[in-house]
Every structure is written in structure tokens, then in C-alpha cells.
Amino acid sequence: MTRKNKIMIGIMFAIGALICYASLRGVSYEELVHDLQTLKWSWAMVAVLSMALSVVFEALVVKILVQQHLPHYPMRDAIRVPMIELLFNGITPFSTGGQPAQLFALMQSGVDGGRATSMLLMKFVVYQSMIVVNFIVCILIGFRFIADKLHVLSMLIIFGFLIHFAVIAGLIMIMYWYNFTKKMVRVMIKPLSLFLKTERLEKIKKSVDDKIDSFYEESLRLRADWGLLIKISLLTLVQLFFYYLIPYFILLSLGVTHVNFLLVMTMHVLIVMIISLFPIPGGVGGAELSFSMVFSTFISSHGKLVLAMLLWRAVTYYLVIFAGIVALAVKPDKIKTED
Numbered sequence: 363m364t365r366k367n368k369i370m371i372g373i374m375f376a377i378g379a380l381i382c383y384a385s386l387r388g389v390s391y392e393e394l395v396h397d398l399q400t401l402k403w404s405w406a407m408v409a410v411l412s413m414a415l416s417v418v419f420e421a422l423v424v425k426i427l428v429q430q431h432l433p434h435y436p437m438r439d440a441i442r443v444p445m446i447e448l449l450f451n452g453i454t455p456f457s458t459g460g461q462p463a464q465l466f467a468l469m470q471s472g473v474d475g476g477r478a479t480s481m482l483l484m485k486f487v488v489y490q491s492m493i494v495v496n497f498i499v500c501i502l503i504g505f506r507f508i509a510d511k512l513h514v515l516s517m518l519i520i521f522g523f524l525i526h527f528a529v530i531a532g533l534i535m536i537m538y539w540y541n542f543t544k545k546m547v548r549v550m551i552k553p554l555s556l557f558l559k560t561e562r563l564e565k566i567k568k569s570v571d572d573k574i575d576s577f578y579e580e581s582l583r584l585r586a587d588w589g590l591l592i593k594i595s596l597l598t599l600v601q602l603f604f605y606y607l608i609p610y611f612i613l614l615s616l617g618v619t620h621v622n623f624l625l626v627m628t629m630h631v632l633i634v635m636i637i638s639l640f641p642i643p644g645g646v647g648g649a650e651l652s653f654s655m656v657f658s659t660f661i662s663s664h665g666k667l668v669l670a671m672l673l674w675r676a677v678t679y680y681l682v683i684f685a686g687i688v689a690l691a692v693k694p695d696k697i698k699t700e701d
Contacts, residue, residue, distance in 0.1 A: 370453040377646050385668045393665040405615035409677050412604045419601035420444040423594045427481040432697050439471045439694040449686020452644045472697035480580035487533045492598045494530055500631040522635035537581040606630045612673045616666050629656045
């Protein structure tokens with residue numbers, strides 16, 4: 363881990379501490395102590411377990427994809443990949459560091475860089491597709507609830523959906539209209555010549571072409587194996603299910619039992635969509651605000667609402683950063699031969 367990464371982790375924890383302090387200022391000490399004393403820690407641990415299972419199912423997707431070329435790729439190394447991904451997603455704007463970090467983790471295990479890039483691109487398109495599927499279902503279930511109560515958030519949700527949908531549309535175009543998409547991308551890049559030097563522009567063009575070619579080649583292999591595609595899609599759905607379920611267990615830990623788990627999951631899907639719009643690493647600030655606004659409809663006590671928000675961030679953000687640091691420190695078993 364670079365010095366810059368360490369500084370960013372420190373900054374994120376410092377901002378988190380400030381947000382925690384600001385949130386707790388409106389909560390009396392007696393109320394906070396009472397809520398902590400009555401907290402059902404068993405449900406809080408189930409929330410942690412749910413986060414862990416989400417990581418495990420993502421690791422299974424990695425293992426299945428890698429084993430197409432490395433049959434003896436161990437689960438221990440596969441688990442490192444999503445843990446390191448979550449770490450770098452959490453400390454980079456718009457989660458841009460996750461993909462390069464996964465590539466680094468795979469190459470540490472002996473996976474060829476070109477193949478690793480192709481596999482990660484395919485993992486990404488399946489993940490984004492399942493995100494969109496979940497989002498469409500949740501829009502049908504819970505958008506009216508959001509629109510009636512939180513008008514500002516409803517606009518952010520629509521904008522977030524359009525961005526994710528555009529990503530999926532672009533990837534599908536590469537899969538089925540390869541030549542047309544390459545030409546279209548070149549046309550879109552051309553205006554950059556007004557701002558960039560010719561050498562820099564050519565590097566960008568080559569990088570984009572390489573990524574499009576790599577993704578297209580991997581998509582051909584995956585399209586030829588529908589069984590594999592269905593398998594990793596189902597595993598990704600299970601991964602997302604456990605992740606989206608976390609707030610429900612947190613509510614149960616606070617004694618809030620009158621809520622429908624499907625509605626809570628729906629609200630969490632929409633919150634995650636909103637967080638993806640914030641350029642600040644980890645969506646810090648926006649995540650806490652969105653959670654508080656949405657879940658205030660389920661929790662009447664301000665103290666419990668703040669505690670729920672802090673527990674949610676601890677499980678889904680700060681805990682996985684610690685886990686990612688540990689995973690980064692663990693050296694994988696380098697596999698030298700590929701089949």
C-alpha cells in the first residue's frame with residue numbers, strides 16, 4: 363500500500379469520526395447509554411455475518427472465473443480479491459480503485475494480466491447487470507414510498523439508475539455490435555484533441571481499444587458457456603442479497619421489529635444507488651445523510667436512528683476497510699502454471 367493510500371485511509375477515518383461526533387451531538391448521553399445497553403448484539407453479529415457472506419459469494423464468482431484457466435486456484439486467494447477491492451473502492455472517488463486493486467491481487471496469485479483483466483471485465487458486467495435487475499425490481503416496490511416522502515432523493519435515484527443503465531448498455535453494445543461501438547467510441551474521444559496533446563490522446567485511444575478488445579474476447583467465451591454465465595449471475599444475486607439485507611438485521615438489533623424486510627432491502631438498494639453518485643471516497647457524508655433520511659421513516663427515536671446509521675457504516679464500510687488491509691498484508695500462493 364502506498365503512502366497516498368495510507369493518508370487517504372486516515373482522512374476517511376477522520377471524516378468518519380467528525381460525522382460520528384456531529385451525529386451524536388443531538389443525542390443525550392443517557393439515551394445513547396440506554397440504547398447500547400438494550401442493543402441485541404446477536405442481531406448485530408448477524409449483520410456482520412451477512413456482510414461476510416456477501417464477500418464469500420463474490421469470492422466464489424472470482425474462483426469460478428479464474429478456475430477456467432487455473433484449476434487449482436485456492437479459495438483463500440479468491441477471498442482476498444473482493445476484500446482488497448472493497449478497501450480500494452472505499453478510499454478512491456467513485457470507487458475507481460477497486461478494479462485495478464483486483465487486477466493486482468489476481469496477478470499476485472500468478473494469473474496472467476491479460477486474462478485477469480478480461481475476467482474482471484466480465485465479472486463487472488455481470489455485477490452491473492444484477493445491480494440494474496435489483497434496482498428495477500426495487501423501483502417497482504419502493505419508489506412510490508421514496509417519491510412521496512423524500513422528493514429530492516427520488517431525483518438522485520433516477521439519475522443513479524440512468525448512469526448504471528448507460529454502463530450496461532455500453533457493455534452490451536461491445537458484446538453484440540463490436541465494430542460499431544469501437545467507431546462510436548473513437549468519435550466520442552475525438553473532441554479531446556482540443557485539450558490534450560497528440561501523444562497523450564493516442565495513449566488514451568490505445569488503452570480504450572485494448573479494454574474493448576479484451577472485454578469482447580472474454581464475452582465471446584462467456585456467451586459460449588451459458589451455464590457459467592447463469593452460475594455467476596446467480597452467485598452475484600446471492601452476494602447482493604446478503605449485502606442488501608444488512609440494515610434489516612441492524613434494525614432488529616435495535617428492537618425495531620415492525621418493519622417488512624423486503625421494504626428495508628428495497629430502501630437499502632436505493633441508498634446504495636444514491637451513494638454511487640457522490641465523488642467522495644466511500645460516499646462519506648452522503649451515505650450517512652441518505653441512510654438517516656430514508657430510515658427515519660422506520661425509527662421514531664433520534665438516538666436509535668443515529669446508532670443504526672453508525673452501525674450500518676461500521677459494518678459496510680469501516681469493517682471492510684480493516685479487513686481489506688489485513689487481506690492486502692497476507693501474501694497469496696503464487697501459481698506458476700496455467701492450463
